[in-house]
Amino acid sequence: MSQNETTAPPQRFNFARHLMAVNARRADKAALIDDAGTLSYGQLSDQVRRCSAALAALGLRREDRVLLLMHDSSDWVVSFLGALHAGVVPVCVNTLLTAKDYAYMLADSRAQAVLVSGALLPTLQSAMEGQPNEVQHLIVSRGQGLPAGAHDWAAWVGAQAPGEGADTHADEPAFWLYSSGSTGAPKGTVHTQANLYWTAELYGKGVLGLRESDTVFSAAKLFFAYGLGNGLSFPLSVGASVVLMAERPTPQAVFKRLVEHQPTVFYGAPTGYGGMLASPDLPTREQVALRLCSSAGEALPRDIGERWTARFGCEIIDGIGSTEMLHIFLSNRPGDVRYGTTGRAVPGYEVQLRDEDGSVITGHDQIGDLYIQGPSAALMYWNNRAKSRDTFQGAWTKSGDKYSRDADGYYTYAGRNDDMLKVSGIYVSPFEVEATLVQHPAVLEAAVIGKVDEDGLTKTKAFVVLRPGQTASEAELQAFVKERLAPYKYPRFIDFMSELPKTATGKIQRFKLRDLESSLLSSDR
Numbered sequence: 001m002s003q004n005e006t007t008a009p010p011q012r013f014n015f016a017r018h019l020m021a022v023n024a025r026r027a028d029k030a031a032l033i034d035d036a037g038t039l040s041y042g043q044l045s046d047q048v049r050r051c052s053a054a055l056a057a058l059g060l061r062r063e064d065r066v067l068l069l070m071h072d073s074s075d076w077v078v079s080f081l082g083a084l085h086a087g088v089v090p091v092c093v094n095t096l097l098t099a100k101d102y103a104y105m106l107a108d109s110r111a112q113a114v115l116v117s118g119a120l121l122p123t124l125q126s127a128m129e130g131q132p133n134e135v136q137h138l139i140v141s142r143g144q145g146l147p148a149g150a151h152d153w154a155a156w157v158g159a160q161a162p163g164e165g166a167d168t169h170a171d172e173p174a175f176w177l178y179s180s181g182s183t184g185a186p187k188g189t190v191h192t193q194a195n196l197y198w199t200a201e202l203y204g205k206g207v208l209g210l211r212e213s214d215t216v217f218s219a220a221k222l223f224f225a226y227g228l229g230n231g232l233s234f235p236l237s238v239g240a241s242v243v244l245m246a247e248r249p250t251p252q253a254v255f256k257r258l259v260e261h262q263p264t265v266f267y268g269a270p271t272g273y274g275g276m277l278a279s280p281d282l283p284t285r286e287q288v289a290l291r292l293c294s295s296a297g298e299a300l301p302r303d304i305g306e307r308w309t310a311r312f313g314c315e316i317i318d319g320i321g322s323t324e325m326l327h328i329f330l331s332n333r334p335g336d337v338r339y340g341t342t343g344r345a346v347p348g349y350e351v352q353l354r355d356e357d358g359s360v361i362t363g364h365d366q367i368g369d370l371y372i373q374g375p376s377a378a379l380m381y382w383n384n385r386a387k388s389r390d391t392f393q394g395a396w397t398k399s400g401d402k403y404s405r406d407a408d409g410y411y412t413y414a415g416r417n418d419d420m421l422k423v424s425g426i427y428v429s430p431f432e433v434e435a436t437l438v439q440h441p442a443v444l445e446a447a448v449i450g451k452v453d454e455d456g457l458t459k460t461k462a463f464v465v466l467r468p469g470q471t472a473s474e475a476e477l478q479a480f481v482k483e484r485l486a487p488y489k490y491p492r493f494i495d496f497m498s499e500l501p502k503t504a505t506g507k508i509q510r511f512k513l514r515d516l517e518s519s520l521l522s523s524d525r
Helices: 015-022 041-057 074-086 099-109 118-128 153-158 193-205 225-238 251-260 270-278 302-312 385-391 430-437 474-484 510-524
Strands: 030-034 037-040 065-069 089-092 113-117 137-141 173-179 187-192 215-218 241-243 265-268 292-295 316-321 328-331 350-354 368-373 396-405 411-416 421-423 426-428 443-452 458-466 493-496
Touching: 015 041, 015 074, 015 193, 015 225, 030 041, 030 074, 037 041, 041 074, 041 153, 065 074, 065 099, 074 089, 074 113, 074 137, 074 153, 074 173, 074 225, 099 118, 099 187, 113 118, 118 137, 137 153, 173 193, 187 193, 193 225, 193 328, 215 225, 215 251, 225 241, 225 265, 251 265, 251 270, 265 270, 270 292, 270 302, 292 302, 302 316, 328 368, 350 396, 385 396, 421 443, 421 458, 426 430, 430 443, 430 458, 430 474, 443 510, 474 493
Parallel strands: 030 241, 065 089, 065 113, 089 173, 113 137, 215 241, 215 265, 265 292, 292 316, 458 493
Antiparallel strands: 030 037, 173 187, 316 328, 350 368, 368 396, 396 411, 421 426, 443 458
């Protein structure tokens, strides 16, 4: 299915209303299955309209922002779609971040309300203390003991009559996702109402072939662009059922859902697949109902894909997407999987490889910068004109990834061009980790690179130079970073060195550290 073959949404378009229309005949079917119970499509439609009305009753207007800081649940889905229905813009944020991160996002987005899970309320309150922000309303989902003036989410939604919503434009700003950068603060990536439609049509239906009879489960959370498609826009566009999980996607937590709820489609990341395959509790093929699996977030090693297929008899469809393009634009396809590659362009998207001069590479097996053209590109980065211009270049979007293409048109990942690392499917800036390490009184200098483990997955490694006369252990420095950054960013490995390799002008030469790591890996074999 190509973009030209897919009917474009009308100019006046609201994605929440679109889903209601698609599922009008499925009122009694299970839409969402979370830790608290099941929500039918009829109940989902009713709650979305009530949430829309509740937002309007707070005085929120079209394009006002609300921060959405919630664990995966039916409340998350209702809150997101309710905001879209009202023309209010949900700013969906990572639940693993620190109070400092949320303080920045509140100030940057100027969110006037926050919808937050009770378990995350203490971190949010820390973020709001002493910080300039415009938050006027706090709505708490599944919490115990509300702060003064806060609303209980269920009572807040239930108190309103279903609203009619907003007559939004297909190209109207609909929601934000924050994208990490190699340097500086995260970037608020602004997406439209129609972008959700396009990814569901071109990838959810066109590549994965999702259908009404499917039950889907995503280890990737809804606040990720990948998880948002997996667990919301794709399945709800075809009337499938969705299993949602609030807790961390440990192998045991994932196995529990695979066995109890029997999903037919599972979405994960390579690190997660590797961890599950290594677990002694891995279910048998007969215990699950999988017909298809998806992977994104980092390149899927061939060995993990092959071992998973041998175990469960179903393929892992590996692809690459981005926050800027909303979902996957380059992918393997069912029945056409080449493990070790990221497949070919998703129909409806065009991809190019360009050399350092910006010229299009037409030959094979040459590494170039990956550019994408397609209908789901974000509008811009909020308050960041320079980076918007650098990334969104006319019809093309610069991915920041390097790839090569073989003679058959299959693409293979070759790394990043900005030193960013993908760890467990989440971007980690080496500069941020380095800047935190050098805050330790014993650390003079630090440099961070990616270390590929025995499964072919990237983990964070730091090279540290201590101050003269000072001592510090690996565990001490790891704990120091964990206390100051989101826990997933800490260095999994630390080597102590007498000095770091540098240029004549004093710039750290990370490529030499990567070469050193490669030589150490080779000598261990």
